Amino acid sequence: MSDNAATLPIRLHHDAFGRLVVTLANGQSHSGVTPVRAFPFSAPDQWISLCDESGKEVLCLTEVSELDHETRDQLAAELARREFIPRILRILDVVEGGVASQWFVKTDRGDTSFELPSEDNIRRMGSDGALLIDSHGIRYRITSVPQLDAHSRRILRQYL
Amino acid sequence: MTSKRLIELCHRENRGVFWTPTSSTAAKKTPRAGNEQRTLTELDATCNQLPEPLRGMVQAVLATGESLRAIFQPDLDVRLRYCEGLVVLTDRRLLAQEGAQLRAWPLDQVARLQARDRGGLGTLEAFGPTTRLACWYHTVGLAGAARDLTDAFDRLATGHGPGEPGPDDELAVPEGEKPTAPVNVRSLFRLFRFARAHTTALVLGLVLTLGGTAAGLVPPYLTWPLVDKVLEPYQDHVKEMRSAPTLSARDVRSIERERLAGFRRVGFYLIAFACASLLAWALGWAQGWVLAWVSERISADLRNTTYAHLQRLSLDYFGTKRTGDLVARISNDTDRICNFLADTLVDFIADVLMIVGTAVVLISIDPILAAATLCTFPIIAWLTVHLRDRMTHGFLHGGRAWDGMTSLLADTIPGIRVVKAFAQERREIERFRAANLRIIAANDRVNRVWTFFWPAVALLTQIGLLVVWVVGAWQVFSGRVTVGVLVAFLAYIGRFYARLESMSRMVTATQKAAASSQRLFEILDRPPGVPEPAHPVHPEKIGGAIEVRNASFRFGSRQVIDGVSLKVRPGEMIGLVGTTGAGKSTLVNLVCRFYDVSEGAVLVDGTDIRSFPIAEYRRHIGIVLQDPFLFWGSIAENIAYGKPDATRAEIVAAARAARAHEFILQLSDGYDSMVGERGHTLSGGERQRISIARALLIDPSILILDEATSSVDTQTEREIQEALDNLVRGRTTIAIAHRLSTLHKADRLVVLEHGRVVEVGQHADLLAAGGRYAQLYQAQMQAGQELGSPEPPRELPPPMPEREGGDA
Numbered sequence: 001m002s003d004n005a006a007t008l009p010i011r012l013h014h015d016a017f018g019r020l021v022v023t024l025a026n027g028q029s030h031s032g033v034t035p036v037r038a039f040p041f042s043a044p045d046q047w048i049s050l051c052d053e054s055g056k057e058v059l060c061l062t063e064v065s066e067l068d069h070e071t072r073d074q075l076a077a078e079l080a081r082r083e084f085i086p087r088i089l090r091i092l093d094v095v096e097g098g099v100a101s102q103w104f105v106k107t108d109r110g111d112t113s114f115e116l117p118s119e120d121n122i123r124r125m126g127s128d129g130a131l132l133i134d135s136h137g138i139r140y141r142i143t144s145v146p147q148l149d150a151h152s153r154r155i156l157r158q159y160l
Numbered sequence: 161m162t163s164k165r166l167i168e169l170c171h172r173e174n175r176g177v178f179w180t181p182t183s184s185t186a187a188k189k190t191p192r193a194g195n196e197q198r199t200l201t202e203l204d205a206t207c208n209q210l211p212e213p214l215r216g217m218v219q220a221v222l223a224t225g226e227s228l229r230a231i232f233q234p235d236l237d238v239r240l241r242y243c244e245g246l247v248v249l250t251d252r253r254l255l256a257q258e259g260a261q262l263r264a265w266p267l268d269q270v271a272r273l274q275a276r277d278r279g280g281l282g283t284l285e286a287f288g289p290t291t292r293l294a295c296w297y298h299t300v301g302l303a304g305a306a307r308d309l310t311d312a313f314d315r316l317a318t319g320h321g322p323g324e325p326g327p328d329d330e331l332a333v334p335e336g337e338k339p340t341a342p343v344n345v346r347s348l349f350r351l352f353r354f355a356r357a358h359t360t361a362l363v364l365g366l367v368l369t370l371g372g373t374a375a376g377l378v379p380p381y382l383t384w385p386l387v388d389k390v391l392e393p394y395q396d397h398v399k400e401m402r403s404a405p406t407l408s409a410r411d412v413r414s415i416e417r418e419r420l421a422g423f424r425r426v427g428f429y430l431i432a433f434a435c436a437s438l439l440a441w442a443l444g445w446a447q448g449w450v451l452a453w454v455s456e457r458i459s460a461d462l463r464n465t466t467y468a469h470l471q472r473l474s475l476d477y478f479g480t481k482r483t484g485d486l487v488a489r490i491s492n493d494t495d496r497i498c499n500f501l502a503d504t505l506v507d508f509i510a511d512v513l514m515i516v517g518t519a520v521v522l523i524s525i526d527p528i529l530a531a532a533t534l535c536t537f538p539i540i541a542w543l544t545v546h547l548r549d550r551m552t553h554g555f556l557h558g559g560r561a562w563d564g565m566t567s568l569l570a571d572t573i574p575g576i577r578v579v580k581a582f583a584q585e586r587r588e589i590e591r592f593r594a595a596n597l598r599i600i601a602a603n604d605r606v607n608r609v610w611t612f613f614w615p616a617v618a619l620l621t622q623i624g625l626l627v628v629w630v631v632g633a634w635q636v637f638s639g640r641v642t643v644g645v646l647v648a649f650l651a652y653i654g655r656f657y658a659r660l661e662s663m664s665r666m667v668t669a670t671q672k673a674a675a676s677s678q679r680l681f682e683i684l685d686r687p688p689g690v691p692e693p694a695h696p697v698h699p700e701k702i703g704g705a706i707e708v709r710n711a712s713f714r715f716g717s718r719q720v721i722d723g724v725s726l727k728v729r730p731g732e733m734i735g736l737v738g739t740t741g742a743g744k745s746t747l748v749n750l751v752c753r754f755y756d757v758s759e760g761a762v763l764v765d766g767t768d769i770r771s772f773p774i775a776e777y778r779r780h781i782g783i784v785l786q787d788p789f790l791f792w793g794s795i796a797e798n799i800a801y802g803k804p805d806a807t808r809a810e811i812v813a814a815a816r817a818a819r820a821h822e823f824i825l826q827l828s829d830g831y832d833s834m835v836g837e838r839g840h841t842l843s844g845g846e847r848q849r850i851s852i853a854r855a856l857l858i859d860p861s862i863l864i865l866d867e868a869t870s871s872v873d874t875q876t877e878r879e880i881q882e883a884l885d886n887l888v889r890g891r892t893t894i895a896i897a898h899r900l901s902t903l904h905k906a907d908r909l910v911v912l913e914h915g916r917v918v919e920v921g922q923h924a925d926l927l928a929a930g931g932r933y934a935q936l937y938q939a940q941m942q943a944g945q946e947l948g949s950p951e952p953p954r955e956l957p958p959p960m961p962e963r964e965g966g967d968a
Contacts, residue, residue, distance in 0.1 A: 038808075038824070041829065042832055043808060056822060139829075
């Protein structure tokens, strides 16, 4: 479906409607593409797929590092604009209420609070990461549980 | 169990005997050479074990050189009353008992033997070319034996010699159908197998228990000298001083000195008292910790062993068990055993040691007082044993009543729509009330017993105390013992009865733990249904040539696969067609070796699959089932289930080939999305495509498609079909489908009916032949038209055009 060697280098730009346009090595261009991480947690910087508006894959980039600097930055910016996964830096407090619980956290995007519907909505990611999914489906990441402060770890230990 | 032993058992239970020369030991391979000789001798042995009149009859009638092929003992007469009969098949004749004689038919007069069973009654009929020769009746338990007779006959008729079919046959007597034995405490001893690995810790625990118990005996012992050597003399001194005011100053000083010395001894005894208590506490703690540590490990071992064993059991075991039951066995029962080992057992040992220790100390101090103390012991022991029995029964009744109520709930709550639809709420409420009444009645009974029991023990304890007081006081008066001894006794007796009480609690705990370990060993003692070969052949690369050679398979008495022979070339696609229950899935399960054939063999690349190590063999088989099972985990993990070390490139490639890549990208977490989690519930077609990717990833030589598309609608089927076409390419494929359109790519279609192959050929040929396949096809066409599908039935237009090529 996609052959990286043949399709690299690619170029990215936005058209007048603000849509992302990708121009492949063979000169073909597709507009309105969306970059999608195929493995957002296990390999966030590999396997980035560019899909068109109907969800059809235009190109799959297995190694982002093969791209030139400019394109890579563009891609990163584009991905950042589409992804909202706050990273939890500190857990301030958790208020238990039956099955669900209210979490007050400090994230890399500011302080917030959310409702965690049940304990099933926390899961381990890799060896020491964690992922929390709130009642609206918003995901919050913890990159490394051991690197959190003692208070946050103590709270998390009851759930993990 | 050897065959001989089996036959003996059959006889002892007075059941009909079946025996064919080909049967050999269960689940063990016997070399085919020399098999014939041995089994024929054994058949003669069978004959020798027939009851005398029959044996005489058979032997008298056999001509020289005539050899037995099968013996069947029907257990009903023509009026269907219980009556032992005899049907014997030799290589020349069919013999049957008629009255006191044997009637014989030469084999060339017998055209066919037919065994049938229905509603518990089995019939075995012998047909001549034009008439029915005879008919025998038997209970359904002998159906397997009857079929063995007909099989032996069929083999004779088709000219196969004995020992022709497979090297390995299933036992006819299903195992695990023995009546369940009553709860047996002996199964608890079998737990020692798991304890052996932790002998050191167990011994340490026991030593600590002993130490703790000994230390626990010291404090009451110290009350004796404390009273006799300190308090009493002190009191005497005080009295002395009061009663003799004319004491000289020197005397007063010396008495004072003695009092002080006595007081110093108080300190000594109290410190010793405290030390002993502290020591007992420390030892008790250490002992508790060590034993808890051990029991935790033993129960983990038990769980691991049981689960590992469960994984090795064949599919039919899981077919007969409720999942909840198995889960309960591995979780609750091991937990109960753990509790038993850690708490109850240790407590019990401590109690016994304490009681024996106390008794020894008491007797050593004063035998008469000791006898008085122990006099109520036999009464309490008797009462405990006696009432325990009644209580255990009571608890059992209560448990059953409780079960009745819960199963009522389990029945009606899922069926609530039916209850409401038929407006039967009131009746269900009544039924529930009745079940509750039964619980009340059962519990009332047991409550009466135990409410009597504990106060009775308390009363007896008080009586024991009273007796000790009476005897002790008398002894003190008569100067045989000191007050100190009496005080020590009173201190001991409290402990003694407390221990006795806790020991009596032990009985129920033991019963429960024994029941639990029995349930566990019920799993552990079950042999794996599909045994690993003794001399495995390691397949390097499987080419994919499958040959099913005269295979038969039986579920209990039901013949599911009956002498199927089929050869599949490498890379060929076979479509299995047939009505429900025709044996399609079973045949496929035999090829996958989820079960082993009862007779015949399945060969892959010319090697019997029973000589491959199971796991190695299955690595070459890809399976796509009707209802794809996805495990809890990410999509990537699910695709890589059969090959956990697959690279991301392999996973993505498999997903692409299975037409799953793009819908996976649309999920919020791509390949890292958790399956089964809320928000990521996948549709049937999506799940199926993931399972196809899973099969593709292991790159199997043999592919099994078991109704892979029958649970989805036609649109989804079209999507899946594309993925399947990728999967099938270049692999030996056996596909089962109800919807005949799914099989349009099949090289050959095999039509099964009642476990037999009735037709083999290509779609067009079979249709032209107008046989069973044509009927099935017509039926589907009609159904399609009756449903009023706007498009002409997609079901198999003979030259299937590539009409599914469009984008889904």
